[in-house]
Amino acid sequence: MALPIFLKRTLQISGIALVVLIASAVAIPYFFKDKIMIKVKETINKDLNAKVDFKDINISAFKHFPKISVALEGLDVEGVGDFEGVKLLHTEGLDLALNFWSVWNG
DSSP: OOOOOHHHHHHHHHHHHHHHHHHHHHHHHHHHHHHHHHHHHHHHHHSEEEEEOOEEEEEESSSTTTEEEEEEEEEEEEEEGGGGGGEEEEEEEEEEOHHHHHHTTO
16 A cells, blocks of 8 residues: 655655754754853853863764763863962863753753
């Protein structure tokens, strides 16, 4: 039994859309990694009363699916003000799983 033409066309369009979404989820973190890393550092340092720095960031939509995985490598947190120069945290890596909609809405 052959599928009706409209059903066949709908399945093709849905399949193409799914492939584009998956490819985007894989490609976006690689193409915009530098911009994302700068924005994450700015946001963290603005929101915390500390100086936060890290060497690298890895973002994945699949590691903790359906959550967004954010891994910070070489994370250092230093105090400011009265605690200036005091290292509050040093770790080789920190892996976070974030709700997609909280990331999307800021």
